[in-house]
Amino acid sequence: MTRVEHSVETLLELGREAAQLAGRLLRDGRPSGLGVAATKSSPVDVVTEMDIAAEKLITDFLIDFRPLDGYLGEEGGTTAEGVSGVRWVIDPLDGTVNYLYGLPSWAVSIGIEMYGERVAGVVEVPMRGETYFAHRGRGAFVTGGVHGRKDVPLRCRADAPLAEALVATGFNYVAEVRAHQAEVARDLIPQVRDIRRGGSAALDLCDVAAGRLDGYFERGLHPWDLSAGDIIAREAGALTGGRPGRPADGELTVAATPGVFEPLQALLDELGAWHD
Known part of the structure; x- marks a missing residue:
């Protein structure tokens, strides 16, 4: 071309x-x-x-x-x-x-x-x-x-420790996948300030960009779910990706302030947030 x-x-x-x-x-x-x-x-x-x-x-x-x-x-x-x-x-x-x-x-x-x-x-x-x-x-x-x-x-929030981070997530519509995601959320809650479930991936990514959230993660996103929100979050100073060393994709999408991103990403990988 x-x-x-x-x-x-x-x-x-x-x-x-x-x-x-x-x-x-x-x-x-x-x-x-x-x-x-x-x-x-x-x-x-x-x-x-x-x-x-x-x-x-x-x-x-x-x-x-x-x-x-x-x-x-x-x-x-x-x-x-x-x-x-x-x-x-x-x-x-x-x-x-x-x-x-x-x-x-x-x-x-x-x-x-x-x-x-x-x-x-x-x-x-x-x-x-x-x-x-x-x-x-x-x-x-x-x-x-x-x-x-x-x-x-837009500018993402100043870095906070993971233990003080407000993190959003979403849940799949397939029952078996939702059950595993609930287990991940259960294990994550004691290690962050709190968890939110907004119901719109695009809006959660924008809220990271606007400083209303410290981080966001979800499994099972499609290109249309994250295409616009990903670049908005990144241009606001947030980091985005998938599993460690990989870009955001359907397996896992993570967006967070620079100080929260790596510890959150590593913890989600350890908890198996990327598989059903």
């Missing part, structure tokens, strides 16, 4: 606009009941009509501007390799169960890759009125909410 120069700033601006459009659709169109379109990995892993509608809105919007790009969406509405070297990695509704029940912790996540490397990402959080975004090498920012219309730089 011939490498073509692309403006990351332009791509990020398109991503922000697409995420905001989808966020408004989801916020204003949430059904009053618990209508479920289908289940995925298990009876409790759901996809709603709104997930599908939001993904279609995002991809239709982006394809109008970027017809030669690649697209990877969680709900499979648009999966294309592309020929431009740019790929959009889309989770139209991260935190679907929260959304179904009217809990505010859900988000629209769009990661941007160029020639196989993450270069930017945006996470739209409609119920907070916040937009998180990052451009590789240029920092991470949040706008909206209490910050108003200013782009406010």
Whole structure:
């Protein structure tokens, strides 16, 4: 493939606009009941009509501007390799169960890759009125909410000992995997300040970036779960990875302040957080 120069700033601006459009659709169109379109990995892993509608809105919007790009969406509405070297990695509704029940912790996540490397990402959080975004090498920012219309730089918390760290996690929807994850959480709790379970990987990664959490870990994430949040956390000064020496992936994703990252990663590896 011939490498073509692309403006990351332009791509990020398109991503922000697409995420905001989808966020408004989801916020204003949430059904009053618990209508479920289908289940995925298990009876409790759901996809709603709104997930599908939001993904279609995002991809239709982006394809109008970027017809030669690649697209990877969680709900499979648009999966294309592309020929431009740019790929959009889309989770139209991260935190679907929260959304179904009217809990505010859900988000629209769009990661941007160029020639196989993450270069930017945006996470739209409609119920907070916040937009998180990052451009590789240029920092991470949040706008909206209490910050108003200013782009406010994000910075992870100052380092604390692992014993004083507030750590978030998530649980798989397959019963056997959830049971093992509960055992890991049980063994981890005495060694940290406390554990939180927010229900949205993208939002947990942004909360590490914003200094609301000292760390986050989860097994079983897909590329669309972590694409945008990973670069936002890293650009805010956090470290991210998987098992020791490996990148964040479906086996294990860890994000934390620099002082918490290595001891948390090592402990999770020892506890077997990476296997079922």
